[in-house]
Amino acid sequence: MHAMALAADGSKPLEAVARAREAWRTEVVRGLREMRAKLGLPWARLRSAAELAEDDDDRAVAEDERLVALLDKGLVQPLAINALFRALIRITNPNATAAFTRFFPLGLISLALAVPSRSELRCSWDALSLGNKCCDDSLAPDGPTEWEDAHYEAGKALLATGDVDALRDWARHGIPSSLRFDAWLALLLVAPSHDNALHFDALLGEVEAWDFAIDAPLRADINATANDEHYFVFLDLIRDVALAFVRDRTLPSLLALPGISLVDPSSGAAYPPCGVVPPEGLAHMIAPLAYLSSAPDGVYSVFRALYTRHLVRLSALASGSESLLTLAAAFETWLAELDPVLAAHCTAIGAPPLRAAFPWLVRGFSSFLPPGQLLALWDRIVAYDSLYVVPALAVGIFTLRASSLLECASPQDVAGVLSNLSACFSATTRLDH
């Protein structure tokens, strides 16, 4: 067995998880190959001069028609959420049986993973506690309060000074929407420079010149946002950012956790060039950022930084450092501690909480909350530099709806109770801590 390198936070990665990751990667790659073969798409195709000369509108119509034809032939997402879920719960560690570790799994995750305890979180997330004010307490667009005005002025001043630590402290109380773009760029450590715009333009050029096989499922994903009342206006923007994203060769070096992709053994080049097979719902993660800036290159810079630093973990099977596995384990542990009756009840009726909460975790709530609330949640991710708010919110939702859930008798009922999340947000961040 080759030795495993230490992870960035000094912990040793689990072999069991690494092996599961490999198996998952093989599955995704095989799925991708099959899709390509079945639909007859080349990996990458240089567009002909005739195509390039086409009018924008005509080209869009032609692309749509092609997509419809592919969907009829059976186009599926290569990295689907359900498949990821099954891969996740399959992970077991034969070295550490329950008899040995005295750890009895409470939910679907059968590994004993270290997750922060609730009291630890309570300390570090002080600003979210009920005593302190946050600038999105009332998420309705009514008039601003005095405290909000003061908060806004403080933020503007901090952005001008460029002091990132002070800005981070300030941001923990929420970020006013007109400052969000600049604040995120600063907190995600994106240096504003002209290179960003040039880089994005270059990527757009590649989007026009090359047609990838991976574009097909991505376009289907993008079109799903066209039916969303909050995002249909920004369809063009989302499309540009998503297609540019998969072609970005600078991405693999920036990723916090390695992504799943096809790697050519001889040259080491990854397909797609960004080093990540786009997970199902990628377009929905880009969409809320359209509310930050109307300039596509601005949205792209923010998305790239946000994805490489945080969102990539949401579909990563790895041990330690806030991967999907750890977040899922955190969710189950906290729910079991807070409301064991609820957790047991749901498991007993065949609807384990993790199954219902899983899509929320993988997507970071992106298609489940309206943009205002979602961006407030992601504010906390950026401000605390941690994804643990996501499972925390999931636990909060469960406890908020506990009384309805306890009355459920089947998985369908549970799904019904949890289908509309728009009212949950402000209550639940307070609820947990």
Next chain:
Amino acid sequence: MKVSARLMTRLDGGRSASTPSLAMVAGSGVGGGDVAGNGDGGLAMRSRTSSPASLRAATSGSASASVPGSSSGAGIAVRWATTSSNIVRDALEAQDGWVRVELPRETGALGGSGALSSSDEGWDVLWGDCNTVRDVMSGRRLATGARINHFRNHYELTRKDLMTKNLKAKRRMAMKAGNAVAAAYYDILPASYALPQDYALFLEEFRRSRGATWIMKPIARSQGRGIFLFNKLSQVSSWRKNAPGVGAMASSGGGSSSGVATPAAAAAASAGGDAYVVQQYVTNPYLIGGKKFDLRLYVAVLSYSPLVVYVYRSGFARFSSVRFSADASELSNSLMHLTNVAVQKKSASYAAESGAKWRLANLKRYLLTRHSASTIDAAFARIQELIVASLRGVEEVIASDKAAFELYGYDVLLDDELRPWLLEVNASPSMSAENQEDYNLKFGLISDTLALLNLDGLLPTRYPLQVGGFDLVYWNGPPARPDPPLLTSFLGARNDRETQLPELLGPSYVVPMPESKF
């Protein structure tokens, strides 16, 4: 007639002020508390204003059936009639205890009406299309207490040429008097001219603003038919040549239903001698996602003298489905420039589920991410000011009628400096819905309009500051408020009608709720 349980509890609870003697005394006028002036006036009494129904009972004696056994005159159900078969009818049916009646057949002009008596029309509220209303109202006064949903000459506001004429007249008067503030106040339309009568003036302005784009709009058409853009006089001349009576081009027949916006198609569409309004086109609209949008806002006017205006908090922003470009070559692309839903529906990328529309609150939320809260507050305040200015512009021209009220659909465009421009006022805004959200909004809108009419006598004062989703924005002047509100305008603010209405009208009031239709 059936009486609802709610009315019965009101009678027993004695909350209403309509004991028999009071009803007799108040029978001389419509509604108690006839205060002309600002705000809530000095009448702080919490007793309910007497309803038209109770007055009818009091004054008409034996003609209407009172509830046997009740001594109070307030036990009469409200009678409604309508010519609509969509959301308006649904909202009327959902009102607690109201009864539908048929319109009397012969509502002829000049006296020979089919009304039951001179003091009773047979209905308390009529919500009809413009033609029916015109027939009912022609040549006579309606009986006391009846409400009808159009003013006799609403076209002074809703026809593009007359609106232009009235507003320009107000502007001219203000400028002559040297009142720059008032002149700016009425400057809510882009430069407009009615054709063919003002052609000479238009020509002068056209030459002065070389290169500007103009839009030609037919006066009597809706849904984007017959509209086209131009920036060269030659395009207008070709239209004039093809104008009706000089042989409209038959080859582009059916041009009224296609999306093609060329002068030839417009000429074909105008068969029958429509007049046009030519207006300077706003080439710098505010864009979201690169797309142009306009706002549909709802405004209720309960009377023109004194002018009483309520603005609804919810509305829509309607998007074009194509990226906007002020390029001269794209002038004939109606999809890009015309945001009417009827035109956009034909686009391939029309987002049917959302109807290419955003709720006003959503738009406001988005704008707040791009501009500071005070900028947006000021922008919405200007929109509200525009609405009031347009009504004050026709205040003296519209024949006020105690019976009439009107619900207008305002089309407003925002330019990239967040300045609003008035495009059009509709007297019969579309009341069909494409999805459940649309339906809920329009249902609440009609229901709240009916609440404003105070047919049940439940309103605590004549013109409360907020009724459901409506906010009072003008009553012979800006309404007086006890505390300065956080927002200058409540457009796009949270519509809390479900909690506000029971607070206002009493806990026994049942808020009519829309059914699930989709």
